[in-house]
Amino acid sequence: MSTPSRARLEVRQLRVTYPAGGGLLNRGPDINAVDRLSLTVTAGRTLGLVGESGCGKSTLARTIVGLRRPAGGEIWYDGQRVDDADAARRRRLTAEIQMVYQDPYSSLNPRKKVSFIVTEGWRVHRGLVPRHEWADRTADLLARVGLAAEVADRYPHQLSGGQRQRVGIARALALSPRIVVCDEPVSALDVSVQAQTLNLLADLREDLGLGYLFIAHDLSVVRHISDDLAVMYLGRIVETGPAAVVYDRPAHPYTQALISAAPVPRPWAAPPRERIVLTGEVPSPASPPSGCRFRTRCRLAQPRCAEVEPELRTVAGREVACHYAEVSLSGDVALDKAVR
Numbered sequence: 600m601s602t603p604s605r606a607r608l609e610v611r612q613l614r615v616t617y618p619a620g621g622g623l624l625n626r627g628p629d630i631n632a633v634d635r636l637s638l639t640v641t642a643g644r645t646l647g648l649v650g651e652s653g654c655g656k657s658t659l660a661r662t663i664v665g666l667r668r669p670a671g672g673e674i675w676y677d678g679q680r681v682d683d684a685d686a687a688r689r690r691r692l693t694a695e696i697q698m699v700y701q702d703p704y705s706s707l708n709p710r711k712k713v714s715f716i717v718t719e720g721w722r723v724h725r726g727l728v729p730r731h732e733w734a735d736r737t738a739d740l741l742a743r744v745g746l747a748a749e750v751a752d753r754y755p756h757q758l759s760g761g762q763r764q765r766v767g768i769a770r771a772l773a774l775s776p777r778i779v780v781c782d783e784p785v786s787a788l789d790v791s792v793q794a795q796t797l798n799l800l801a802d803l804r805e806d807l808g809l810g811y812l813f814i815a816h817d818l819s820v821v822r823h824i825s826d827d828l829a830v831m832y833l834g835r836i837v838e839t840g841p842a843a844v845v846y847d848r849p850a851h852p853y854t855q856a857l858i859s860a861a862p863v864p865r866p867w868a869a870p871p872r873e874r875i876v877l878t879g880e881v882p883s884p885a886s887p888p889s890g891c892r893f894r895t896r897c898r899l900a901q902p903r904c905a906e907v908e909p910e911l912r913t914v915a916g917r918e919v920a921c922h923y924a925e926v927s928l929s930g931d932v933a934l935d936k937a938v939r
């Protein structure tokens with residue numbers, strides 16, 4: 600497969616909401632699951648997106664692949680706007696942006712054989728692959744993800760979790776995407792098969808020149824596969840930049856806390872590090888705190904943080920949304936001096 604170098608997905612100021620709970624009379628404010636979020640995914644590169652459960656990662660993923668409508672903002676693919684396109688153009692554009700789902704148990708139809716599941720996209724995008732090529736092309740796709748051709752005749756319940764996720768990956772590849780949204784693709788798998796699945800995804804990216812938006816709540820999973828990292832908190836990106844910069848010298852107090860809590864592969868060989876424990880609950884996205892959304896759990900919070908919402912700005916080679924990012928990069932001692 601050739602790799603057009605300019606395949607590029609751009610999300611600009613995206614907002615996605617859910618209607619508020621409660622009855623008609625006591626309706627609360629809408630839930631802003633994704634709030635003015637911007638990011639870019641380019642073919643051949645991986646953007647890792649991390650954040651705690653409930654911060655809006657899956658909502659973002661589902662909106663990018665067209666399963667939810669945004670309440671605001673824009674989604675662009677290769678210079679064309681996707682989110683306001685008519686159904687036919689949208690279908691054509693989004694064939695090139697596919698998704699691998701978190702749970703291979705619930706994302707595959709249990710009543711259909713693998714041969715049907717993998718060819719689903721060809722039924723929707725008629726004419727893409729001629730009917731007489733389906734069997735051979737399915738065998739090729741299964742081989743690409745490390746499965747034997749006989750798997751085509753099996754049902755999902757006859758496969759292991761790792762094999763099912765490979766079927767999910769084959770289904771995503773069937774439409775020759777340029778961009779793949781991987782929504783926690785290994786978190787439902789046994790630890791023993793997580794690494795194999797990650798290696799498969801990394802190999803496919805190399806061979807096919809894919810661009811990944813790789814979503815995970817576990818930083819140690821995304822660190823190795825990502826070129827760039829984005830850290831999400833309550834619907835917004837709080838820090839983003841090259842993976843090595845963000846991971847090795849995090850500037851946002853939230854990123855620092857996430858990294859300090861991530862397991863270290865060989866703790867005896869790693870330098871000792873401070874563990875920052877996050878206190879308090881994640882606030883509801885229906886009523887986020889004023890100013891900086893992270894301030895209610897932030898060890899560096901100052902009065903200004905309640906008044907002015909920090910926008911992303913460049914600090915030491917990455918973008919960070921924190922008034923005191925330089926300070927937090929150089930530690931607490933410096934903070935005393937800086938805020939006086």
Ligand SMILES: Nc1ncnc2c1ncn2[C@@H]1O[C@H](COP(=O)(O)OP(=O)(O)OP(=O)(O)O)[C@@H](O)[C@H]1O
Pocket residue numbers: 617618630632650651652653654655656657658659816884
């Ligand atoms: N269908 C829905 N109706 C109402 N609120 C929803 C719905 N789906 C998600 N939410 C809310 O939107 C916010 C973002 O949820 P989302 O599932 O996108 O987060 P997440 O980071 O993917 O979490 P997880 O890792 O647990 O899936 C949460 O507050 C969640 O409660």
